[in-house]
Amino acid sequence: MNLTVERRTRKAVIAGAGPAGSSLAIRLARSGLEVTLIERSFFPRRKLCGEFISPECLEHFKDLGVLADMMSAGGDRIAETVFFSMKGRSASVPSDWFGAASKSALGLSRAEMDLRLLEKARCEGVEIIEGAAVNGIVREEDLVKAVTVRLESGERVEVEGDIFADATGRARALARHASGEEASRPRLVGFKSHFSGVEMPSGRCEIYFFPGGYGGLNYVEDGLANHCFLVRADVVRSFGGDTDSMVDELVLSNIRARQTLGNAKKQFDWLAVAVDGFGPKELVPAPNLFAVGDAGAFIDPFTGSGMLMALESSDLLAKALVRGASSLETAAEGYRADHRSKFARRLRLCAVMRRIAYLPMFAGAAVSAVGLSSTARKLLARSTRKGAEAGGSWFL
Secondary structure, eight states, X not given: OOOOOOOSSOEEXXXXXXXXXXXXXXXXXXXXXXXXXXXXXXXXXXXXXXXXXXXXXXXXXXXXXXXXXXXXXXXXXXXXXXXXXXXXXXXXXXXXXXXXXXXXXEEOOHHHHHHHHHXXXXXXXXEEEESEEEEEEEEETTEEXXXXXXXXXXXXXXXXXXXXXXXXXXXXXXXXXXXXOOOOOOOEEEEEEEEESOOSOSSEEEEEEETTEEEEEEEOSTTOEEEEEEEEHHHHHHTTTOHHHHHHHTGGXXXXXXXXXXXXXXXXXXXXXXXXXXXXXXXXXXXXXXEOGGGTEEOOGXXXXXXXXXXXXXXXXXXXXXXXXXXXXXXXXXXXXXXXXXXXXXXXXXXXXXXXXXXXXXXXXXXXXXXXXXXXXXXXXXXXXXXXXXXXXXXX
């Protein structure tokens, strides 16, 4: 059966106004669709994230018309990422190895970045509904007819559309309602706060391995540094959820982390989120419902390419919907194929690297090994990004 959308102007409804959702809204609005963007929070808002914007993202920002806004927001230009074993051995990956036109990455808070993308979507004519929590969908046969949301006032409303996109990240708020999938038991927990008094030079991102996890540190705006770390859920339970104790006993067991963060001062309470796993998810949970960004595939934070994948996947989906304007089946097939072609290899590589990241002895050995070879470091850096498609099968 060829599923078609016959309205003169199609309406797209997107849940989630992070980088995937807002960039998709901008792209679809420019393609002539009527777009509604639903967001649970009110912006600006803090968001748990490494807040490392890789150099390739800047090309997407340029295409979206927000590059000047992003670059003037006061973030840090990051020239290199340095990985540290627990005993202080290190390996550096210069940002210009990623092969982007820009030679540096950007450290910028999600509060600032997401707000600028949302405002650009508004300028493109996107209808924005903030403070609206998704609590269900309305079906008409196999198709999604509407999203039901609860507003801050407590009122429940339905937002109708022709095409729906789940950009709610790992929560997969729409996809779970459409497919009935159950949330998995969390395997990891992520934590984040901003710090003052960090003893690290600007212009770099540092990654620290420690027992049960790893963390990252880089400056954002206002002279503050973002510290975000990921720990096995069983380790978190063993500390009774005491995050400060975990930092003192685990994170700061890394010699370099103790040097940079030992005297730093936390600026707000820890944000925390449970993580049930990594890798690809179902991209088309219903014939007219598409998953984008982390809702479609979640890549390991140590790659620094999460926001890049959000922007890349929204570009893929927007193009697939335009190409398949008269057929949802064509759009779905094109999106699945393009997504697999662009991301499958890098996700497989990260699955291998992940096993090393949570074992300090092996992580230390890996840091030492790649530290001896700039060729190996460059191959690894490229293989977690778009270079994976062009770089051959050196690893997998």
